[in-house]
Amino acid sequence: MQLFYNPEINETTTQLLFDKTESKHIVKVLRKTVGDILHITNGNGWLFSAEIIVPNINKCAAKIISKTQHKSREFKLHLAVAPTKMNDRYEWFLEKATEIGIESITPIICDHSERKIVKTDRFDRILQSAMKQSLSSYIPLLNPPISFKDFIQQDFFGDQFIAHCEETNKKSLKQSLKPKTDVTILIGPEGDFSTKEIELALQNKFIPVTLGETRLRTETAAIVACHSVAFINE
Helix, strand or coil: CCEEECCCCCCCCCEEECCHHHHHHHHHHCCCCCCCEEEEECCECEEEEEEEEECCCCCCEEEEEEEEECCCCCCCEEEEECCCCCHHHHHHHHHHHHHHCCCEEEEEECCCCCCCCCCCHHHHHHHHHHHHHCCCCECCEECCCEEHHHHHCCCCCCEEEEECCCCCCCEEHHHHCCCCCCEEEEECCCCCCCHHHHHHHHHCCCEEEECCCCCCCHHHHHHHHHHHHHHHCC
């Protein structure tokens, strides 16, 4: 099954028009025509089946013939991950985290961050592509970049963890996670969180954790954390 994404449709939609790019892909590349069935999600849990009624290369039209709402997971995972020096590594993290399953992502600018300015336009396309590839009906929420200091002062639900590399007393993330529990996990930049940031996180009730015995790259650590949460909830 090939999945299309249209954030504008909802459970009351009866007919939809695809934009020029999607229309060209449907009609010219996939060679779809009148009567063919397409599968569309709005990224909010709804999966629609639609029958093509006008196979126009510029404005392909289809009518909704069925709809299904998929239940959201019984827990929510929020990863706050510092931008990597190389942008493609962060994009890799976004892609794989979406495939594994995640509800929200926040780029956090830290004291040791080498990348202070983050452009998220391409990130949105990465998330959309990964959602469609994995046949998920939910797209992760990508929050605007925010400084660590401002992020840590927000209200959080569920368990809160910070993964860092300092030689202090830390718990294993896998042993600390609980099934069906909302969780927020902080992953630092290549230079790790600063001592000041770690102290601030602890003051705000974040639990220090380790992701294993080896030192991981930022994007690898984020994926290990994401998979650990998915694994404990299987």
